[in-house]
Structure formats: C-alpha cells, structure tokens
Amino acid sequence: MLEVKNLCKYFGGIHAVEDCSFKVEKGSITALIGPNGAGKTTAFNCISRTMVPTKGEVWLDGERIDRLRPHKITAKGLSRTFQISRNLADMTVLENVICQSRINGWRDLFKPAMSPQEIDKAMGILDFLNITRIAYEDGSNLSYGQKKLMDLAALLMSDPKIILLDEPAGGVNPTLLEEIVGHIRKLNEQGMTVLIVEHNMELIMRLSQRVVVMAAGTVIAEGSPEEVQKDPAVLDAYLGGAMEDAA
Numbered sequence: 001m002l003e004v005k006n007l008c009k010y011f012g013g014i015h016a017v018e019d020c021s022f023k024v025e026k027g028s029i030t031a032l033i034g035p036n037g038a039g040k041t042t043a044f045n046c047i048s049r050t051m052v053p054t055k056g057e058v059w060l061d062g063e064r065i066d067r068l069r070p071h072k073i074t075a076k077g078l079s080r081t082f083q084i085s086r087n088l089a090d091m092t093v094l095e096n097v098i099c100q101s102r103i104n105g106w107r108d109l110f111k112p113a114m115s116p117q118e119i120d121k122a123m124g125i126l127d128f129l130n131i132t133r134i135a136y137e138d139g140s141n142l143s144y145g146q147k148k149l150m151d152l153a154a155l156l157m158s159d160p161k162i163i164l165l166d167e168p169a170g171g172v173n174p175t176l177l178e179e180i181v182g183h184i185r186k187l188n189e190q191g192m193t194v195l196i197v198e199h200n201m202e203l204i205m206r207l208s209q210r211v212v213v214m215a216a217g218t219v220i221a222e223g224s225p226e227e228v229q230k231d232p233a234v235l236d237a238y239l240g241g242a243m244e245d246a247a
C-alpha cells in the first residue's frame with residue numbers, strides 16, 4: 001500500500017534520512033523502529049509531506065505522492081499523528097478533533113463554525129475511542145495519554161486507509177497504553193493499515209506483524225518481530241539494551 005523508495009532528507013550536513021526504502025503491506029501493522037535520532041520522525045515528515053524530501057519517492061496505492069501538498073495526501077487516505085501532541089490553544093477536545101482534521105487547505109479558513117455533520121462524526125469517533133466524557137474538556141487540560149487519544153480521534157476524522165502513528169504510547173500510563181493498543185488492533189481488524197513508530201519494544205513485538213529497523217537514516221533490517229530481534233545488525237544498533245529487554 002505504501003512504498004518508500006530511496007528517500008533522503010538532509011538538513012545542511014546532517015543526513016537525517018539516507019537512502020531509506022521500505023514497504024508497508026495493505027492491512028498490516030508494520031512497525032518502524034530504531035534508536036533515537038535514527039530518522040523515523042523525519043521519514044514520517046517526508047511521507048506526509050510535512051517536510052519536503054531532499055530525494056526519493058513515496059508511493060501510495062500505486063500513485064506517486066511525494067510531490068503532493070500535505071492536505072492532498074490526507075485526502076488520498078494517508079494520515080499521521082505527531083510525536084509531540086499538537087493541541088490548539090483554548091479549544092475543547094471536540095473542537096480540536098474537528099479543526100485539526102480540516103484538510104481543504106486555505107478554503108477551510110472561510111469555513112464557519114463546526115457543522116452538525118462534523119460534530120456527529122467527531123462524537124462517533126470519540127465514542128469509538130471511549131472518550132466522549134472528555135469531549136468538552138479544554139484540550140490543554142488533558143493527561144498525556146488522553147492527548148494521544150485526542151490525536152488518534154483527529155486522525156480518524158479524515159477516514160484514512162493508512163495511519164502513521166509516531167510514538168502513540170510514549171509517556172502514557174500502562175492502563176491507557178493497553179487501551180491505545182486495543183484501539184489500534186480494532187482499527188486494523190476493520191481493515192486499517194498501520195505504520196507505527198514506538199520505543200516500547202514489548203508493545204511492538206506483540207502488536208506488529210512486520211518490523212522495519214532504521215539506524216543512521218537508513219533501513220538496516222526488516223522481517224518478523226522474531227527475526228529482527230535476533231538480527232546482529234539490530235542488536236548492534238541498539239547496543240543490546242531495548243532489544244534484549246523485549247526478548
């Protein structure tokens with residue numbers, strides 16, 4: 001469904017992503033892992049066109065998307081969350097979910113307040129995620145985990161086919177983490193393709209069918225969770241730590 005070909009992103013002399021290629025199969029939960037600074041978020045930024053890639057191609061469902069504007073990519077069915085939750089100041093959760101999901105570029109500036117259809121849809125999604133009780137809370141008063149759920153809700157507003165999650169469980173307490181895992185599973189069972197970046201190896205190993213490992217901007221290993229866990233290049237990149245704990 002998604003193919004990244006020879007992607008590069010340079011910041012001056014820093015090669016954040018260097019000749020990175022991988023595929024995400026339709027209907028899969030694929031994990032993108034790697035040590036801090038490996039280039040995972042930068043790859044996400046280039047795929048969703050939050051950043052313009054220096055070189056390389058990104059294909060979605062057989063169509064090249066790396067030259068499209070971000071909202072066009074969302075309209076084609078690819079949505080992503082951000083590692084740092086972006087919540088709009090002085091807005092309720094419901095307002096955040098609706099406003100963050102508006103994808104028509106400058107035309108949205110002329111849109112009136114939330115439409116009844118948007119409210120209905122957003123409330124349906126909050127219900128799916130079991131968070132209707134916080135619909136009218138100020139977005140800035142939420143716990144870390146609740147913010148992650150709000151981000152997930154905003155993501156679902158655009159009816160994506162594939163979602164890119166950047167550390168959806170980062171800093172989240174264990175109970176809420178299980179809830180988030182459950183939601184990701186349920187979405188996947190309903191046909192959603194998922195690409196997930198996460199440092200929690202135990203979570204990655206039990207949630208994903210396929211793992212792509214990045215280090216220093218490029219892919220160093222790919223395979224089933226069991227395969228990559230044993231891969232010497234992967235163990236080397238992590239210097240033993242996180243990988244051995246998960247094993």
Ligand SMILES: Nc1ncnc2c1ncn2[C@@H]1O[C@H](COP(=O)(O)OP(=O)(O)OP(=O)(O)O)[C@@H](O)[C@H]1O
Pocket residue numbers: 011014015016034035036037038039040041042043083
């Ligand atoms: N806007 C930027 N300007 C300059 N350098 C950047 C920029 N964004 C990222 N980098 C650098 O690119 C490299 C890759 O960073 P990136 O955030 O993509 O890594 P990551 O794999 O997501 O790491 P983490 O697991 O810590 O989130 C790092 O060396 C980082 O410092």
Ligand SMILES: [Mg+2]
Pocket residue numbers: 040041042083
């Ligand atoms: Mg990152």
